[in-house]
Amino acid sequence: DFLAALDEVKPLFGASEEELEKRMLGGIIHFSGFINDILEEGRLYINQVRKPGSTPILSIALHGPPGSGKTALAAKMAIDSGFPFIKLVSSEDMVGFSEMQKVQQLDKTFRDAYKSPLSVIVIDSVEMLVDWVPIGPRFSNTVLVALKVLLGKQPPKGRRLLIFATTTERSVLTQLDLFNRFDAEIAVPNVNTQKELAHVLNHSGAFSERDQQRAISEIQEITGSAEVGVGVKKILTAIETAKQDQDVPGRFARVMSSAIAANRSSFA
Amino acid sequence: DFLAALDEVKPLFGASEEELEKRMLGGIIHFSGFINDILEEGRLYINQVRKPGSTPILSIALHGPPGSGKTALAAKMAIDSGFPFIKLVSSEDMVGFSEMQKVQQLDKTFRDAYKSPLSVIVIDSVEMLVDWVPIGPRFSNTVLVALKVLLGKQPPKGRRLLIFATTTERSVLTQLDLFNRFDAEIAVPNVNTQKELAHVLNHSGAFSERDQQRAISEIQEITGSAEVGVGVKKILTAIETAKQDQDVPGRFARVMSSAIAANRSSFA
Amino acid sequence: DFLAALDEVKPLFGASEEELEKRMLGGIIHFSGFINDILEEGRLYINQVRKPGSTPILSIALHGPPGSGKTALAAKMAIDSGFPFIKLVSSEDMVGFSEMQKVQQLDKTFRDAYKSPLSVIVIDSVEMLVDWVPIGPRFSNTVLVALKVLLGKQPPKGRRLLIFATTTERSVLTQLDLFNRFDAEIAVPNVNTQKELAHVLNHSGAFSERDQQRAISEIQEITGSAEVGVGVKKILTAIETAKQDQDVPGRFARVMSSAIAANRSSFA
Amino acid sequence: DFLAALDEVKPLFGASEEELEKRMLGGIIHFSGFINDILEEGRLYINQVRKPGSTPILSIALHGPPGSGKTALAAKMAIDSGFPFIKLVSSEDMVGFSEMQKVQQLDKTFRDAYKSPLSVIVIDSVEMLVDWVPIGPRFSNTVLVALKVLLGKQPPKGRRLLIFATTTERSVLTQLDLFNRFDAEIAVPNVNTQKELAHVLNHSGAFSERDQQRAISEIQEITGSAEVGVGVKKILTAIETAKQDQDVPGRFARVMSSAIAANRSSFA
């Protein structure tokens, strides 16, 4: 009946893998050794879940600054697991849903996963899923409680489930008493050093060696520091914008500098 | 199938362009060099989106004081793009809508846009769309979350989307954790100097050279300063009111002075 | 088609003029030069709207202390405009309405107005319309947002609209971020001096010259000041109450003094 | 058509007069000169409303400590008016009503009153009608706004309306911005002095001259003061309780003393 179950979930499977692949269109650039460590850590959890006799449910929180690549990395690990059921849960597919409808959608995804012997669920942007707004703060308690419960619920006998959840707001999850429901956490870093930035620029192929150096030194001049601290997603977009300008490295430096400044002020 | 898609969205297209043109009935007066810079910046983003292979969604926040011309400039840039789908989303068309109906309207607009290879959506007055009131503060979290999600959602393959959103409340967007969802921002300035004001008066053709000078020097006398700091929209209305009076420059000076005073006190 | 439109709105027209006339049953007493200035100002705005080619929507906020005559003055100016569509929007006609029903009523009134080439809408007691209570504070955000939107919305081509809105709570409108949506404001004063009070008493014909002087000097004695600071509406009611008493000037002085005291304490 | 209107409201009339009489089962004891002043004041307002040509709506707030006799006095004045329509509005008849149903009931009462040439409405215990609770504070804004509107609404031509509203919470009405909607106020006092208390005891016929003196001096002994400060309703109940005891004056003194103590502590 393993095959029967597999059949049953097949159509879902295909659909979702495509969805997940769309999240990593920019590829996975190994701009730092940490990227490898993260993927390695992911494989460890996948093996733990795969092993018969171990705890049948394991949940991992990926947290990191905006655009640091959390979703792409979770997607990568989910696809690499090769598990017969993989599924992305995202607010993008729930625009206009009531709180109750969101909960039902969540619940359905878990019940679908329980039908497969091995499953991965990626819950993208938890703080968005619970409608978190820092003012108030406000959030959907209904969705939050459902999440808490599902993260702790034992699958039926013989079913094993791995959950990756992404969030920019580790502290929010802590406040919501949600963070400690996860079995483990993975921190996703920004592109932090000039060397890491150079790695990304090289990979893009949009800059000559000289332009690259000019851009990096201009950024240092404008921001007054060698620290970068920007998510890889913002950098990839900045490269694209710059490519429209006549002065590619100049515009890149300006866009990056204002991103760096914005990040800094949001911590002041 | 490009043409097929074009056909499909045609009827929407016509309707919305007219709507957008109604937002710039006062024209675009180049009272300062910044106006050109803004339009130039807009063209850059339009090219970025147009280019195959680049990020398929780009969102720009236009912010500035009340009446500074945000909506007119966004309308101008949208129309100039020449994209086959352009659409204005405005609270004006949603009076009496429930929060859910607003979300459905937003969602529908985006889904319509996804049918065209190239689209521009102008989201006018974001803080109004989310029912923002400074007391409390209160706002519609339902609409806010939908906006956040839609700004980050990848269009289907082969579709590209540019979003201009206007707001008087940059700081509000920051508080709502909405500002950092935008890829870039454009600041729209007030008419700030006497020279800029003179440019607008000249353009209106309502003042003789002498009356113009009298008006400007009277304003300085009343307000005790050469700074202006009023939105171009207020100025155009003030000109109209003044034209009803026997003493055109006198009334213009009084109306402008009280507008200047009001703006100043709202920052004290 | 001007006449066609006129026909269409006729039945509404008659009904509303009567409603507006009921608001000025006490007449308009010219107890101060300001009353004339206000009516003059009103005529100016009416002309501005009437003029083809000018901004097709203009909104004026009348604010002043309770009972100072805001509603009566707005009614007077609306009737004097001679516009084919004039209409009063008042909470009095919305007792027991839900927030949504109020918004629909508002919206309908504006849509009716858009059918006439020239229209005046009087929105009476804005703070009541939005269910404002100082405790909390609480108010209907739904109605407030609808008002904001409608005040800024362009009528269809060839239609022009003037709005007078009354309020005792200028500061409340400011807090609600509503005040700056108006194009202009008119301040309505209390009866402030003994001379102004005498003017009102004379006009009522209820006092002999001597009784009048006795009443005024008694008021000064009781309140310890020559300042009056009471709305014309309260004074007209006080005259009526006094007329029931044997000692007309004596009772008038007592009623007025307690009104003056109440006003003062509400500012302490 | 005066008689026609009279006919129409007749059935309501009888019912309500009975209801009002039930509120003054303990009679009106003239324990102080103020009681007469209050009734006199009431007659003045009744005459003012009765007089053709005067303001067609007048509202009076009766406020005073719990059990001081507000409802009984309002009932008395309403009945004595002899107006063809008199009606009591009380939360007692609205147990289990939703806010909207309360508003509809209120509105209906006013619309019924508008059918009679002369009407009195007694609105009993305003703070209860608006579900006021000091914690929070909480209250029904829906009912409050309806009340405000109805107190200011002009009856149809030729109809005149007098409103008596009772409340223990003058300060609450002020906070709710409701107090200043009334045209006048009447303060209802407690039984404050030993002489006033003796008057009430005499009237009850339950005490011999000696027992009366003993009771009063015992109260002074226990409370340590000659001040009384208790509502006439509480005193009438205390007399009844005491009559069950063997030691009538002794128990009366104890019950009264604890009432006095409770009142004092609630002001500390």
Added chain:
Amino acid sequence: DFLAALDEVKPLFGASEEELEKRMLGGIIHFSGFINDILEEGRLYINQVRKPGSTPILSIALHGPPGSGKTALAAKMAIDSGFPFIKLVSSEDMVGFSEMQKVQQLDKTFRDAYKSPLSVIVIDSVEMLVDWVPIGPRFSNTVLVALKVLLGKQPPKGRRLLIFATTTERSVLTQLDLFNRFDAEIAVPNVNTQKELAHVLNHSGAFSERDQQRAISEIQEITGSAEVGVGVKKILTAIETAKQDQDVPGRFARVMSSAIAANRSSFA
């Protein structure tokens, strides 16, 4: 028609007396002279209500620490009244009721009572009935207002009604502005002294004279004080638990000591 009324309410009567008897399964132990005083006080109020011509409604608040015996004493007094209609209102019969359903249940009980010439209603645990939670605080304003109104409402002619309401939260009732709606209050005490405790232990028959003394002196040793301060209900349960242990007095002492400690800390 006295008998007719009696017939009508008969079926309710039987059912409710049984319900009330279930509340005093532990009997009424006279561990202190106050118990008799309370029952005596109850009889006084019963007589007052029974007497024709007196106030037809009387409400008494029984308050005291948790488990002190409030419900049992109210049940006892209600049964002893011998009134033809006696009824218990308790949240236990309203699990899963909406606020409105609770109000309707309350209202129905009062309307049933109005059919009998003499009635007693026991409202058990008022703070539970209004869903009181100290955090916030939160409570059902709907139920609270209904209670306030019903406590003050006059029964129809010839009907008399006595209400006993129990609460652990006298101060909560005060905050809710509910306490002063009661005509009188009765304080129910804890078992406070060692002598009182001994009385209860004796009555249980579970302890030899020696074990009793050992238990009491051990409690004093553990808690470091001779004060007890525990409700009789807790003591009766503690006796039962202790009887399961081999060392009956030892376990009793431990259970009691922790109860005493818990009570003390909740006042620190």
Added chain:
Amino acid sequence: DFLAALDEVKPLFGASEEELEKRMLGGIIHFSGFINDILEEGRLYINQVRKPGSTPILSIALHGPPGSGKTALAAKMAIDSGFPFIKLVSSEDMVGFSEMQKVQQLDKTFRDAYKSPLSVIVIDSVEMLVDWVPIGPRFSNTVLVALKVLLGKQPPKGRRLLIFATTTERSVLTQLDLFNRFDAEIAVPNVNTQKELAHVLNHSGAFSERDQQRAISEIQEITGSAEVGVGVKKILTAIETAKQDQDVPGRFARVMSSAIAANRSSFA
């Protein structure tokens, strides 16, 4: 009819025992003498309830840190009771339920239990059942009140009921005024000492004697203390994770250390 009742509840019985057994898949490791004390205490309460004539309802709160084994111990005691009706109430079976549906489910479980002569209900994770979130704080007052009422409600004659409720949040229960509704409490401890930790590691059979010592001393080195303070559940999961790594004791030490650090910081 004992057997009849037994028959009636049979189908429920089987299902629930299985559910309860799933909660103790990791067995009950006697890592400390307290584990035995807890089970002994449980037996005492079971006997108390079983004894005819004693209080027919007894409720016990099991509280302790996350993952300390509360649910497993409650399940163990429930199963060991041998009572004919045993049932688990858990939020896991209520995902997507409205507050009212939760209350109905709770109520139904209690009514089912009342049909059996002897019943145990395990209410798992009370703070989750009432949707507790520390921010605000927010929780479902509806469910909370139902719980309070059901914990205090007498079963029908001849029925006896024991309730075990688990919670990580003793202080929350106190704040919610829920804690004192329980008749007794049982504290469930963490694995606190190195000796206790060694006991658990031994039991797992995953470590050689040497690896065990290396792991423990590494933990002490990293955390700088010999204290452990982690729930047995987290330790069992950490063992599993470590088993995937090449360096089993090394990874175990790292995972444990970060758990210890997290626990400590959540108390700082």
